[in-house]
Amino acid sequence: xxxxxxxxxxxxxxxxxxxxxxxxxxxxxxxxxxxxxxxxxxxxxxxxxxxxxxxxxxxxxxxxxxxxxxxxxxxxxxxxxxxxxxxxxxxxxxxxxx
Amino acid sequence: xxxxxxxxxxxxxxxxxxxxxxxxxxxxxxxxxxxxxxxxxxxxxxxxxxxxxxxxxxxxxxxxxxxxxxxxxxxxxxxxxxxxxxxxxxxxxxxxxxxxxxxxxxxxxxxxxxxxxxxxxxxxxxxxxxxxxxxxxxxxxxxxxxxxxxxxxxxxxxxxxxxxxxxxxxxxxxxxxxxxxxxxxxxxxxxxxxxxxxxxxxxxxxxxxxxxxxxxxxxxxxxxxxxxxxxxxxxxxxxxxxxxxxxxxxxxxxxxxxxxxxxxxxxxxxxxxxxxxxxxxxxxxxxxxxxxxxxxxxxxxxxxxxxxxxxxxxxxxxxxxxxxxxxxxxxxxxxxxxxxxxxxxxxxxxxxxxxxxxxxxxxxxxxxxxxxxx
Numbered sequence: 490x491x492x493x494x495x496x497x498x499x500x501x502x503x504x505x506x507x508x509x510x511x512x513x514x515x516x517x518x519x520x521x522x523x524x525x526x527x528x529x530x531x532x533x534x535x536x537x538x539x540x541x542x543x544x545x546x547x548x549x550x551x552x553x554x555x556x557x558x559x560x561x562x563x564x565x566x567x568x569x570x571x572x573x574x575x576x577x578x579x580x581x582x583x584x585x586x587x
Numbered sequence: 588x589x590x591x592x593x594x595x596x597x598x599x600x601x602x603x604x605x606x607x608x609x610x611x612x613x614x615x616x617x618x619x620x621x622x623x624x625x626x627x628x629x630x631x632x633x634x635x636x637x638x639x640x641x642x643x644x645x646x647x648x649x650x651x652x653x654x655x656x657x658x659x660x661x662x663x664x665x666x667x668x669x670x671x672x673x674x675x676x677x678x679x680x681x682x683x684x685x686x687x688x689x690x691x692x693x694x695x696x697x698x699x700x701x702x703x704x705x706x707x708x709x710x711x712x713x714x715x716x717x718x719x720x721x722x723x724x725x726x727x728x729x730x731x732x733x734x735x736x737x738x739x740x741x742x743x744x745x746x747x748x749x750x751x752x753x754x755x756x757x758x759x760x761x762x763x764x765x766x767x768x769x770x771x772x773x774x775x776x777x778x779x780x781x782x783x784x785x786x787x788x789x790x791x792x793x794x795x796x797x798x799x800x801x802x803x804x805x806x807x808x809x810x811x812x813x814x815x816x817x818x819x820x821x822x823x824x825x826x827x828x829x830x831x832x833x834x835x836x837x838x839x840x841x842x843x844x845x846x847x848x849x850x851x852x853x854x855x856x857x858x859x860x861x862x863x864x865x866x867x868x869x870x871x872x873x874x875x876x877x878x879x880x881x882x883x884x885x886x887x888x889x890x891x892x893x894x895x896x897x898x899x900x901x902x903x904x905x906x907x908x909x910x911x912x913x914x915x916x917x918x919x920x921x922x923x924x925x926x927x928x929x930x931x932x933x934x935x936x937x938x939x940x941x942x943x944x945x946x947x948x949x950x951x952x953x954x955x956x957x958x959x960x961x
Binding site for chain 1: 596670672736764765806810
């Protein structure tokens with residue numbers, strides 16, 4: 490990931506792009522994100538974030554949910570979520586619902 | 588599972604070697620397997636379940652042209668029920684209207700469509716099939732209409748290397764999310780046609796600059812993945828991510844191969860999925876064990892800091908160029924035989940492509956048309 494993540498609008502509703510699936514694989518010890526010619530290991534944090542990216546919840550709601558559940562500072566969570574989503578956006582694996 | 592054994596990620600299922608096209612760089616072996624020897628649906632379904640249990644995540648349904656299989660929809664459904672991510676690698680020829688939607692309903696995740704050139708006439712000539720380009724255009728339209736993610740794959744060689752920009756722009760216009768600009772790898776049919784396919788030095792440098800420019804210009808529109816022209820590279824390509832390390836290739840009749848070209852190496856013993864479970868093949872098949880890891884390596888690979896980065900390069904290419912599969916891939920500048928690669932770059936011919944299913948008369952006119960003024 491390059492530099493400071495771009496800000497994501499609070500009302501943006503992220504979702505996995507068509508053809509991108511989050512799958513639990515015991516042989517790989519956990520969750521993996523599957524995309525065309527790409528496989529990403531999703532650690533616990535990434536899995537928590539991506540599970541909430543349904544295209545219905547807003548970025549703000551996702552951050553609120555995670556901040557409450559993990560009792561972590563909201564701005565730190567927001568930065569983590571934005572960094573993950575920006576990395577996936579650059580590869581067109583995540584998109585925003587209208 | 589055997590301790591220390593790598594976990595494979597991908598399975599390439601060559602469902603058939605049948606194909607209506609006859610591209611001069613076809614990745615199928617020169618000796619094609621017959622329809623009557625193809626694995627049936629039940630066997631493929633079992634192999635998919637065994638693959639998933641072994642840790643394989645992605646399944647590439649390939650050929651030949653996989654659409655030649657009448658049970659393709661059932662095969663896709665079997666992949667989904669095994670929880671594999673499925674990618675259909677197709678020429679777009681042989682999939683009637685509506686078929687792609689049926690495949691998507693059965694659980695297909697992604698479609699990869701080959702194109703031969705940005706200009707329809709030249710594309711049809713390279714494919715050896717009149718009207719192929721128009722059918723591909725229709726298939727791309729259908730994929731986008733049903734929301735199936737689309738990758739366009741273009742194999743690059745002397746006749747189309749000057750149109751890389753147009754190929755990427757075509758992929759964008761067709762709604763692809765990803766495009767592969769893949770320079771020919773000289774195995775099988777492509778090795779036979781090497782002198783006809785080899786780009787010139789004058790073509791390669793501008794093509795690489797063009798690729799960098801396209802990545803910058805279209806960053807927002809499309810992901811560009813590239814396979815570099817390895818006869819012009821300093822280091823070789825890592826052989827399928829390491830022999831027996833990431834992937835398994837199954838031939839139409841069920842032979843498990845470490846890579847699609849592995850049968851070009853004499854003396855390897857391949858096991859069939861008809862007689863062995865996939866996990867057993869992965870762990871113990873002599874062909875998979877032959878070049879797994881680094882213990883088979885010789886100088887200069889054995890001392891090389893890149894030995895676990897590029898795994899000595901391509902074993903099939905080492906055999907083809909050095910005459911021994913244990914040698915360093917001569918594409919590497921550290922290979923004692925590297926000068927041979929430079930010689931082969933210079934060997935350029937304007938004679939007809941030799942392609943599967945082509946009659947001599949047609950391939951003669953094809954080569955002339957595809958390589959004007961040369």
